[in-house]
Amino acid sequence: MRPPRELRPPVVRRFRDAAPGGHTVWFVHPGALAPTVYRALAGALPEGDGLTVLDLGAVPEYAEAALTGGRAATTVAGLAERLLAAMDPQPDPYTLAGWSFGGVLAVAMADALPAERRPARLVLLDSIAPTEEYKQPDDALEPGLLLDWFSMYLGAKRGRPVRLAPGALDGRSVDEGLPVVLDAAVASGALLPDTPLPGLRKLYDTYVDGLLRNNRLTAPHRATPAPLPVVLVKAERSLIPGDDTLGWLPLAPHGLTVHRCPGDHYTMLDHPDAVDTIARLLRGA
Protein backbone atom coordinates (compact mmCIF):
# COMPACT_ATOMS: atom_id res chain seq x y z
CA MET A 1 0.00 0.00 0.00
CA ARG A 2 1.35 3.41 -0.92
CA PRO A 3 1.59 5.79 2.04
CA PRO A 4 -0.35 9.08 2.22
CA ARG A 5 1.62 12.06 0.98
CA GLU A 6 2.09 15.43 2.60
CA LEU A 7 0.49 17.76 0.08
CA ARG A 8 -0.52 20.69 2.25
CA PRO A 9 -0.26 23.79 0.06
CA PRO A 10 1.55 26.84 1.44
CA VAL A 11 -0.47 29.69 2.97
CA VAL A 12 1.74 32.27 1.29
CA ARG A 13 1.63 32.12 -2.52
CA ARG A 14 3.80 34.66 -4.34
CA PHE A 15 2.50 35.39 -7.82
CA ARG A 16 4.84 38.28 -8.53
CA ASP A 17 7.72 39.65 -6.50
CA ALA A 18 7.98 43.40 -6.09
CA ALA A 19 11.11 45.16 -7.25
CA PRO A 20 13.36 46.22 -4.34
CA GLY A 21 11.47 48.85 -2.34
CA GLY A 22 8.42 48.25 -4.52
CA HIS A 23 4.79 47.99 -3.56
CA THR A 24 3.23 44.61 -2.75
CA VAL A 25 -0.44 43.69 -2.74
CA TRP A 26 -1.34 41.02 -0.18
CA PHE A 27 -4.59 39.29 -1.06
CA VAL A 28 -6.59 37.28 1.45
CA HIS A 29 -8.15 34.41 -0.48
CA PRO A 30 -10.99 32.42 1.15
CA GLY A 31 -10.87 29.39 -1.13
CA ALA A 32 -13.70 28.30 -3.47
CA LEU A 33 -11.54 29.16 -6.49
CA ALA A 34 -7.93 28.08 -6.94
CA PRO A 35 -5.42 30.75 -5.84
CA THR A 36 -4.02 30.71 -9.38
CA VAL A 37 -7.00 32.88 -10.33
CA TYR A 38 -4.89 35.86 -9.09
CA ARG A 39 -2.33 35.43 -11.89
CA ALA A 40 -4.34 37.76 -14.11
CA LEU A 41 -4.39 40.48 -11.45
CA ALA A 42 -0.68 40.06 -10.77
CA GLY A 43 -0.03 40.55 -14.48
CA ALA A 44 -2.14 43.72 -14.59
CA LEU A 45 -0.26 45.52 -11.79
CA PRO A 46 2.27 48.21 -12.67
CA GLU A 47 5.83 47.11 -13.42
CA GLY A 48 7.76 46.56 -10.20
CA ASP A 49 4.69 45.83 -8.06
CA GLY A 50 4.26 42.45 -6.43
CA LEU A 51 1.25 40.33 -5.56
CA THR A 52 1.14 37.66 -2.89
CA VAL A 53 -1.89 35.59 -1.90
CA LEU A 54 -2.62 34.51 1.65
CA ASP A 55 -4.57 31.34 1.01
CA LEU A 56 -7.08 30.39 3.70
CA GLY A 57 -7.56 27.19 1.72
CA ALA A 58 -4.16 26.14 3.09
CA VAL A 59 -5.21 26.66 6.71
CA PRO A 60 -6.46 23.19 7.74
CA GLU A 61 -8.99 24.22 10.38
CA TYR A 62 -10.63 26.53 7.83
CA ALA A 63 -10.34 24.47 4.63
CA GLU A 64 -11.40 21.15 6.10
CA ALA A 65 -14.56 22.65 7.60
CA ALA A 66 -16.08 22.82 4.10
CA LEU A 67 -15.64 19.06 3.82
CA THR A 68 -16.89 18.16 7.27
CA GLY A 69 -20.18 19.98 7.65
CA GLY A 70 -19.20 23.65 7.67
CA ARG A 71 -18.06 24.19 11.26
CA ALA A 72 -14.54 25.55 11.60
CA ALA A 73 -12.70 25.17 14.90
CA THR A 74 -11.34 28.70 14.73
CA THR A 75 -12.43 32.34 14.72
CA VAL A 76 -12.04 35.39 12.50
CA ALA A 77 -9.54 36.80 15.01
CA GLY A 78 -7.65 33.50 15.09
CA LEU A 79 -7.45 33.36 11.32
CA ALA A 80 -6.35 37.01 11.16
CA GLU A 81 -3.57 36.26 13.61
CA ARG A 82 -2.55 33.20 11.58
CA LEU A 83 -2.34 35.19 8.34
CA LEU A 84 -0.47 38.10 9.93
CA ALA A 85 2.09 35.63 11.24
CA ALA A 86 2.43 34.21 7.72
CA MET A 87 3.16 37.64 6.22
CA ASP A 88 5.54 38.70 8.95
CA PRO A 89 7.42 40.95 8.56
CA GLN A 90 5.01 43.16 6.64
CA PRO A 91 6.75 44.78 3.69
CA ASP A 92 6.63 48.49 3.21
CA PRO A 93 4.64 49.84 1.48
CA TYR A 94 1.80 47.43 0.90
CA THR A 95 -1.90 47.12 0.10
CA LEU A 96 -4.04 44.66 1.99
CA ALA A 97 -6.93 43.29 -0.04
CA GLY A 98 -9.51 40.56 0.35
CA TRP A 99 -12.06 38.95 -1.90
CA SER A 100 -15.43 37.85 -0.52
CA PHE A 101 -14.96 36.53 3.04
CA GLY A 102 -11.29 37.41 2.60
CA GLY A 103 -12.33 41.06 2.92
CA VAL A 104 -13.67 40.44 6.43
CA LEU A 105 -10.29 38.94 7.29
CA ALA A 106 -8.38 41.82 5.69
CA VAL A 107 -10.22 44.35 7.88
CA ALA A 108 -9.65 42.24 11.00
CA MET A 109 -5.95 42.00 10.14
CA ALA A 110 -5.60 45.76 9.57
CA ASP A 111 -7.31 46.35 12.90
CA ALA A 112 -4.99 43.93 14.71
CA LEU A 113 -1.84 45.70 13.51
CA PRO A 114 -0.16 48.61 15.30
CA ALA A 115 -0.55 51.88 13.37
CA GLU A 116 3.00 51.90 12.04
CA ARG A 117 2.60 48.47 10.43
CA ARG A 118 -0.76 48.99 8.83
CA PRO A 119 -1.25 48.82 5.06
CA ALA A 120 -1.25 51.91 2.86
CA ARG A 121 -4.56 50.83 1.31
CA LEU A 122 -7.39 48.50 2.20
CA VAL A 123 -9.33 47.10 -0.76
CA LEU A 124 -12.30 44.73 -0.51
CA LEU A 125 -13.68 42.81 -3.48
CA ASP A 126 -17.39 42.04 -3.22
CA SER A 127 -17.13 41.39 0.52
CA ILE A 128 -20.21 41.53 2.71
CA ALA A 129 -19.77 43.51 5.93
CA PRO A 130 -19.80 41.49 9.17
CA THR A 131 -22.39 43.72 10.79
CA GLU A 132 -25.51 42.53 12.61
CA GLU A 133 -27.71 43.69 9.76
CA TYR A 134 -25.80 41.57 7.24
CA LYS A 135 -25.21 38.46 9.30
CA GLN A 136 -27.45 35.64 8.15
CA PRO A 137 -28.63 32.68 10.17
CA ASP A 138 -28.15 29.39 8.34
CA ASP A 139 -31.82 28.98 7.51
CA ALA A 140 -32.06 32.46 5.98
CA LEU A 141 -30.25 31.25 2.89
CA GLU A 142 -33.03 30.16 0.54
CA PRO A 143 -32.34 27.19 -1.75
CA GLY A 144 -33.15 29.26 -4.84
CA LEU A 145 -30.55 31.87 -3.87
CA LEU A 146 -27.94 29.26 -2.99
CA LEU A 147 -28.50 27.41 -6.24
CA ASP A 148 -28.15 30.65 -8.16
CA TRP A 149 -24.83 31.40 -6.42
CA PHE A 150 -23.75 27.81 -6.99
CA SER A 151 -24.44 28.15 -10.73
CA MET A 152 -22.33 31.32 -10.78
CA TYR A 153 -19.54 29.50 -8.93
CA LEU A 154 -19.68 26.45 -11.17
CA GLY A 155 -19.50 28.59 -14.30
CA ALA A 156 -16.47 30.48 -12.98
CA LYS A 157 -14.77 27.31 -11.82
CA ARG A 158 -15.08 25.68 -15.24
CA GLY A 159 -14.65 28.84 -17.31
CA ARG A 160 -18.10 28.34 -18.89
CA PRO A 161 -20.88 30.60 -17.61
CA VAL A 162 -23.94 28.64 -16.50
CA ARG A 163 -26.92 30.61 -17.71
CA LEU A 164 -30.30 30.03 -16.14
CA ALA A 165 -33.59 31.40 -17.41
CA PRO A 166 -34.88 34.24 -15.19
CA GLY A 167 -36.88 32.79 -12.32
CA ALA A 168 -35.82 29.22 -13.17
CA LEU A 169 -35.01 28.51 -9.54
CA ASP A 170 -37.73 30.55 -7.87
CA GLY A 171 -39.49 28.63 -5.14
CA ARG A 172 -37.63 25.41 -5.89
CA SER A 173 -36.16 23.14 -3.26
CA VAL A 174 -32.58 21.90 -3.69
CA ASP A 175 -33.87 18.57 -5.00
CA GLU A 176 -36.04 20.34 -7.55
CA GLY A 177 -33.51 23.00 -8.51
CA LEU A 178 -30.34 20.95 -8.83
CA PRO A 179 -31.52 19.12 -12.00
CA VAL A 180 -32.23 22.56 -13.52
CA VAL A 181 -28.66 23.64 -12.72
CA LEU A 182 -27.31 20.34 -14.05
CA ASP A 183 -29.09 20.77 -17.39
CA ALA A 184 -27.86 24.35 -17.74
CA ALA A 185 -24.31 23.39 -16.75
CA VAL A 186 -24.21 20.56 -19.28
CA ALA A 187 -25.68 22.84 -21.97
CA SER A 188 -22.98 25.44 -21.31
CA GLY A 189 -20.19 22.87 -21.33
CA ALA A 190 -19.35 23.47 -17.67
CA LEU A 191 -20.08 19.80 -16.91
CA LEU A 192 -19.78 16.60 -18.95
CA PRO A 193 -23.09 15.48 -20.52
CA ASP A 194 -23.49 12.44 -18.31
CA THR A 195 -22.58 14.05 -15.01
CA PRO A 196 -24.66 12.20 -12.41
CA LEU A 197 -26.97 14.13 -10.13
CA PRO A 198 -25.52 12.55 -6.94
CA GLY A 199 -22.10 13.78 -8.04
CA LEU A 200 -23.37 17.32 -8.53
CA ARG A 201 -25.16 17.07 -5.18
CA LYS A 202 -21.84 16.33 -3.46
CA LEU A 203 -20.29 19.36 -5.12
CA TYR A 204 -23.26 21.53 -4.13
CA ASP A 205 -23.25 20.32 -0.51
CA THR A 206 -19.54 21.07 -0.22
CA TYR A 207 -20.08 24.53 -1.73
CA VAL A 208 -22.89 25.29 0.71
CA ASP A 209 -20.86 24.01 3.66
CA GLY A 210 -18.13 26.46 2.66
CA LEU A 211 -20.66 29.31 2.74
CA LEU A 212 -22.09 28.15 6.06
CA ARG A 213 -18.59 27.91 7.51
CA ASN A 214 -17.98 31.57 6.61
CA ASN A 215 -21.40 32.59 7.96
CA ARG A 216 -20.74 30.76 11.21
CA LEU A 217 -17.32 32.36 11.57
CA THR A 218 -18.84 35.78 10.94
CA ALA A 219 -21.77 35.34 13.35
CA PRO A 220 -19.83 35.66 16.65
CA HIS A 221 -17.25 38.09 15.21
CA ARG A 222 -17.49 41.58 16.65
CA ALA A 223 -16.05 43.70 13.88
CA THR A 224 -14.41 46.97 14.77
CA PRO A 225 -14.31 49.89 12.33
CA ALA A 226 -11.54 49.76 9.73
CA PRO A 227 -8.54 51.86 10.86
CA LEU A 228 -8.09 53.38 7.39
CA PRO A 229 -10.28 54.28 4.41
CA VAL A 230 -11.99 51.36 2.72
CA VAL A 231 -12.13 50.84 -1.03
CA LEU A 232 -14.93 48.47 -2.00
CA VAL A 233 -15.18 46.97 -5.49
CA LYS A 234 -18.56 45.50 -6.34
CA ALA A 235 -19.04 43.05 -9.16
CA GLU A 236 -21.76 43.84 -11.66
CA ARG A 237 -23.40 40.61 -10.58
CA SER A 238 -22.64 40.78 -6.89
CA LEU A 239 -23.96 38.33 -4.31
CA ILE A 240 -26.26 41.16 -3.17
CA PRO A 241 -26.81 43.09 -6.39
CA GLY A 242 -29.25 45.65 -5.02
CA ASP A 243 -27.00 46.92 -2.22
CA ASP A 244 -24.38 49.54 -3.08
CA THR A 245 -22.20 49.40 0.02
CA LEU A 246 -22.66 45.75 1.07
CA GLY A 247 -23.05 47.09 4.60
CA TRP A 248 -19.56 48.61 5.05
CA LEU A 249 -20.60 52.20 5.83
CA PRO A 250 -20.73 51.79 9.65
CA LEU A 251 -17.35 50.05 9.58
CA ALA A 252 -15.61 52.70 7.48
CA PRO A 253 -15.36 55.86 9.61
CA HIS A 254 -12.30 57.02 7.63
CA GLY A 255 -14.19 56.87 4.37
CA LEU A 256 -15.72 54.35 1.99
CA THR A 257 -15.44 54.54 -1.78
CA VAL A 258 -17.40 52.10 -3.89
CA HIS A 259 -16.42 51.11 -7.41
CA ARG A 260 -18.03 48.71 -9.85
CA CYS A 261 -16.39 46.24 -12.15
CA PRO A 262 -17.62 43.80 -14.81
CA GLY A 263 -18.20 40.14 -14.03
CA ASP A 264 -19.92 38.30 -11.26
CA HIS A 265 -18.82 37.57 -7.71
CA TYR A 266 -16.45 34.87 -8.96
CA THR A 267 -15.40 35.96 -12.45
CA MET A 268 -14.46 39.46 -11.25
CA LEU A 269 -11.08 38.02 -10.24
CA ASP A 270 -10.04 37.19 -13.78
CA HIS A 271 -12.50 38.97 -16.09
CA PRO A 272 -10.12 41.02 -18.31
CA ASP A 273 -11.96 44.33 -17.87
CA ALA A 274 -12.47 43.77 -14.13
CA VAL A 275 -8.81 42.99 -13.63
CA ASP A 276 -7.74 46.33 -15.11
CA THR A 277 -10.19 48.22 -12.87
CA ILE A 278 -9.15 46.32 -9.77
CA ALA A 279 -5.40 46.63 -10.50
CA ARG A 280 -5.79 50.39 -10.70
CA LEU A 281 -7.69 50.52 -7.40
CA LEU A 282 -5.18 48.31 -5.62
CA ARG A 283 -2.52 50.94 -6.25
CA GLY A 284 -4.71 53.98 -5.82
CA ALA A 285 -3.73 55.32 -9.22
Add this chain to the structure above:
Amino acid sequence: MAAVTPDEAETWLIEKIAHRLGVDPSEVSREVYFDELDLDSTEALILAGELENWLGFELSTTTLWYHPTVKDLAAYLAEESTQRAAAA
Protein backbone atom coordinates in the same frame (compact mmCIF):
# COMPACT_ATOMS: atom_id res chain seq x y z
CA MET B 1 -26.23 -2.48 -1.75
CA ALA B 2 -24.45 -5.83 -1.40
CA ALA B 3 -20.78 -5.89 -0.54
CA VAL B 4 -18.43 -5.12 -3.41
CA THR B 5 -15.23 -7.01 -4.07
CA PRO B 6 -11.88 -5.27 -4.50
CA ASP B 7 -11.95 -6.12 -8.21
CA GLU B 8 -15.43 -4.63 -8.66
CA ALA B 9 -14.44 -1.47 -6.83
CA GLU B 10 -11.23 -1.20 -8.82
CA THR B 11 -13.04 -1.66 -12.13
CA TRP B 12 -15.66 0.93 -11.15
CA LEU B 13 -13.05 3.48 -10.12
CA ILE B 14 -10.89 2.98 -13.21
CA GLU B 15 -13.84 3.23 -15.57
CA LYS B 16 -15.15 6.41 -13.97
CA ILE B 17 -11.75 8.07 -13.73
CA ALA B 18 -10.94 7.17 -17.34
CA HIS B 19 -14.26 8.59 -18.47
CA ARG B 20 -13.73 11.84 -16.56
CA LEU B 21 -10.22 12.15 -17.99
CA GLY B 22 -11.34 11.17 -21.49
CA VAL B 23 -8.81 8.35 -21.74
CA ASP B 24 -8.95 4.59 -22.20
CA PRO B 25 -9.29 2.64 -18.90
CA SER B 26 -6.03 0.87 -19.70
CA GLU B 27 -4.28 4.21 -19.30
CA VAL B 28 -5.35 4.61 -15.63
CA SER B 29 -2.81 3.00 -13.34
CA ARG B 30 -4.00 1.23 -10.18
CA GLU B 31 -0.91 2.49 -8.40
CA VAL B 32 -0.86 6.17 -9.29
CA TYR B 33 -1.66 8.69 -6.57
CA PHE B 34 -5.04 10.38 -7.11
CA ASP B 35 -3.45 13.81 -6.99
CA GLU B 36 -1.18 12.81 -9.87
CA LEU B 37 -4.22 12.29 -12.08
CA ASP B 38 -5.48 15.28 -14.02
CA LEU B 39 -8.73 15.47 -12.04
CA ASP B 40 -9.59 18.93 -10.72
CA SER B 41 -11.37 19.40 -7.39
CA THR B 42 -14.76 19.74 -9.11
CA GLU B 43 -14.37 16.42 -10.90
CA ALA B 44 -13.04 14.77 -7.75
CA LEU B 45 -16.09 15.84 -5.72
CA ILE B 46 -18.48 14.75 -8.47
CA LEU B 47 -16.74 11.39 -8.55
CA ALA B 48 -16.95 11.11 -4.75
CA GLY B 49 -20.70 11.81 -4.87
CA GLU B 50 -21.18 9.22 -7.58
CA LEU B 51 -19.13 6.72 -5.59
CA GLU B 52 -21.19 7.30 -2.43
CA ASN B 53 -24.36 6.80 -4.46
CA TRP B 54 -23.02 3.54 -5.90
CA LEU B 55 -21.93 2.22 -2.52
CA GLY B 56 -24.94 3.48 -0.61
CA PHE B 57 -22.93 5.05 2.21
CA GLU B 58 -21.01 8.24 2.82
CA LEU B 59 -17.25 8.33 2.77
CA SER B 60 -15.13 10.29 5.18
CA THR B 61 -13.22 13.13 3.57
CA THR B 62 -10.02 11.55 4.79
CA THR B 63 -10.71 8.34 2.85
CA LEU B 64 -8.76 9.38 -0.23
CA TRP B 65 -5.95 10.64 1.99
CA TYR B 66 -5.47 7.33 3.74
CA HIS B 67 -6.13 5.28 0.59
CA PRO B 68 -4.49 7.44 -2.07
CA THR B 69 -4.50 5.07 -5.08
CA VAL B 70 -7.16 3.11 -6.97
CA LYS B 71 -5.75 -0.14 -5.63
CA ASP B 72 -5.70 1.02 -1.99
CA LEU B 73 -9.10 2.68 -2.17
CA ALA B 74 -10.72 -0.33 -3.83
CA ALA B 75 -9.41 -2.60 -1.08
CA TYR B 76 -10.75 -0.25 1.58
CA LEU B 77 -14.15 0.10 -0.11
CA ALA B 78 -14.49 -3.67 -0.36
CA GLU B 79 -13.67 -4.10 3.31
CA GLU B 80 -15.98 -1.28 4.40
CA SER B 81 -18.91 -2.43 2.27
CA THR B 82 -18.48 -6.02 3.53
CA GLN B 83 -18.61 -4.83 7.14
CA ARG B 84 -21.68 -2.70 6.45
CA ALA B 85 -23.44 -5.52 4.58
CA ALA B 86 -22.74 -7.90 7.46
CA ALA B 87 -24.06 -5.40 10.01
CA ALA B 88 -27.23 -4.66 8.04
